[in-house]
Amino acid sequence: MKPLGLLIGMVFLIQTVTGFLANIVLLFHYLSLYFTAYKLRPTDLIAEHLTIANTLIMLSRGTPQTMQGFGLKYFCQVSRCTLLLYVYRVARSVSVSTTCMLSVFQTIKISPMNSSWKELKAKLPKNIGLLTCFSWILHILINCIFLFYDIIKYTSKNITELKDFGYCSCILRDEIIEILYTAFVLLPEGLCSGLMIWSSGSMIFFLHRHKHCMQYIHKTKDFHKTCPETRATHSIFILVCTFISFYTLSSFFYACIANFRNPSWWLMKTSAFFATCFPTVSPLVLMSCNSTAARLWIKLSGFFRSM
Template structure:
């Protein structure tokens, strides 16, 4: 019941955010480009919670081996694609924010002027990338009762098994996924570091404008920089923990 309530609450909140930002984007003339990114992020979260929530809830109620091959392929494929979308969209949001706060005199000025027109194509591209990169799920994912045979490599996902008979195929898939994840995590980290750099430079430029009694620690740009550092550090730690957890199942 706790697991069911947890996923129900998370799913309800993400659906609310999804509908809210869709309403803002479709009706408000003052909606920003970041609202469209947040729509995409809420959609990815909703798909993750729907797919993982079904698996976790049924498993918590004591059901075992309740998925056939088709069920495994569909649910795990949607889950993996949504995870990839979440990573790509979070990276896109970080890059968007970094370009937005960059000075108009910087090399990003021309890109900033066209930034709002690049959001929708970027979201569409992330769908194409993740739908293609996760095709191995539709080929190799199996139900637990159909996982026997001449198998050289098995990725145990608790509900399903990814069965790959070739070590070379396993290596190629591992390299592809590692490159995909490290690329977007790296871009997000670079964008976050750039935001901290811009905020720090702005802080030094306007420091003399603040009243002497104001502590540097409570200045808006300092608080913003601390939040950027905290968020990107937390995200990187959670990603590392997730990657370590997956490697333990191999």
């Protein structure tokens, strides 16, 4: 194996192991709260679904990229590649929608009681579970359409046009199908990104106004009541900014790959790296305002360092 290929494989291995373990630790934290009869907050419930989606992304994208980096091509068959891409696209879409949901919910939550969000502020927490389940069902069904199309096309005739993703090869779709895929999948993701940009600006405005108001409050106990909410808002704001940054880069490289029938090796590797950056970083950001999960991660990190 060439030194460069080994280096790329090690980079993907470190990224995949870190992202997978961080998401598992955070998911274990939320599940432990659930099974100990602790009532999860709406933000915890959304973050739990985000963690599940990110774990699937690491398994469906990070794992095969790591294997391919070390010269293994288990997913080279078209059927395996199609299924792998289906899992990745569902998980990516859910990750986008839940991150958007988390950002919008936190913005509405910290908005003033006399704002136009007053009624929605009272009703939204009760429907968070329904919205997250709806997100999974919607993206599973939408991507099923393209999965069945690929299966039918694969079994109906000899395949001569395949698109190489490095770790696997899938069927090259017709132009009309690609347009439909863009309309049903990529446009909603773009809409979610726009909502996140709006919510980020709103959070900055609310936090700035809150800080200005707190200058006139001298009671220590009242100040400390706002601290956890402020820390959570800062964490979600950082999470959204991280998502927008990596999503923009990932979308740019995805668009470049879509325009080439046989993309270059460097383009494929760069695209794969940025596609799994957010699932790797997001659990670490969420742990920053969650002391219990952070302690679990520190213990796990110490255990692996001592091995």
